[in-house]
Amino acid sequence: MGRPVIAITAETLDKHKDQDTTRYYQVMAKYVAPVVEIMGALPLILPPLADKLDVETLLNRVDGVLLTGGVSNIEPSHYQGGASYEGCPHDPNRDATVLPLIKQIVAKGMPLFGICRGFQEMNVAYGGSLYQQLYKEGQFELHSTQVDFDSPVDSLYADVHDLNLNPDGVLAKLCDGLVQRVNSIHGQGIKTLGTDIQVEGTSPDGIVEAFSIKDAPGFTLGVQWHPEWKPRNNPMYLAMWQAFARAAQDYANSKA
Numbered sequence: 074m075g076r077p078v079i080a081i082t083a084e085t086l087d088k089h090k091d092q093d094t095t096r097y098y099q100v101m102a103k104y105v106a107p108v109v110e111i112m113g114a115l116p117l118i119l120p121p122l123a124d125k126l127d128v129e130t131l132l133n134r135v136d137g138v139l140l141t142g143g144v145s146n147i148e149p150s151h152y153q154g155g156a157s158y159e160g161c162p163h164d165p166n167r168d169a170t171v172l173p174l175i176k177q178i179v180a181k182g183m184p185l186f187g188i189c190r191g192f193q194e195m196n197v198a199y200g201g202s203l204y205q206q207l208y209k210e211g212q213f214e215l216h217s218t219q220v221d222f223d224s225p226v227d228s229l230y231a232d233v234h235d236l237n238l239n240p241d242g243v244l245a246k247l248c249d250g251l252v253q254r255v256n257s258i259h260g261q262g263i264k265t266l267g268t269d270i271q272v273e274g275t276s277p278d279g280i281v282e283a284f285s286i287k288d289a290p291g292f293t294l295g296v297q298w299h300p301e302w303k304p305r306n307n308p309m310y311l312a313m314w315q316a317f318a319r320a321a322q323d324y325a326n327s328k329a
Contacts, residue, residue, distance in 0.1 A: 075329075077136035077321035079108045080119040082191065084143040084167045103301045104141045104188070111304060111311070112318035123169035132177060136328070137184035137292075137321035140171060140191025142299060146261055147172075147193055152202040161205070172198050179289050184320035186313070187295035189259055192284075195295040199267025199286070207262040207280070215278040220260055230256050230302040236274045236282055236309075243285045243294060244273040247316050251308040255282065255298035262297065292320035 145164035274283035300310035
């Protein structure tokens with residue numbers, strides 16, 4: 074059969090807020106690379122077009138969806154989170170595009186993999202909420218320092234803490250004794266879980282770091298960390314991309 078097609082969410086970049094002609098839709102290359110190099114799939118960049126997007130046609134033509142991380146955060150109005158903290162970057166076009174899509178993707182049995190912001194989008198789509206500034210909560214030892222995004226990339230993306238796995242979960246089966254340490258590059262985090270969400274892994278200080286959707290007809294996995302960064306260097310990261318690849322290929326074959 075042909076290669077599966079994976080839709081990869083992008084976000085809005087406005088060079089000048091008052092000029093649509095300088096608007097870009099962007100996705101970091103590190104998300105595209107494992108889709109091509111590990112999954113052997115065809116990447117399709119999904120622009121944040123909100124209600125201008127033909128959702129039915131899109132979902133009929135792709136075989137999996139990757140919800141990426143990003144510079145922006147979900148607007149807290151989507152999870153009754155109060156006002157945003159000062160200077161918090163938002164992308165209302167991405168919110169309006171992705172949040173309504175998630176349950177439709179899951180209902181179709183289409184493979185879904187959420188990373189960082191994408192993980193948070195899955196939680197919010199199912200009615201969960203977020204901490205806006207995790208380092209200010211004072212109860213999470215491993216997340217008590219604000220992330221320095223200007224750090225050298227190798228230190229920024231270094232695996233820094235253990236992952237406690239749900240022994241009965243999907244992720245534990247994928248890991249099968251593999252390395253269970255992850256990087257930690259997130260200012261926000263899960264506060265309350267959405268409905269129908271099963272915890273797959275937590276950090277030692279109690280933050281939910283991975284989950285799946287209960288009784289989903291297809292592959293669904295969301296992780297707070299960044300497994301797209303040098304995935305061949307971490308056997309657990311590689312195993313997740315390979316599982317996503319198998320699920321996408323099976324989905325494509327079933328359509329054919």
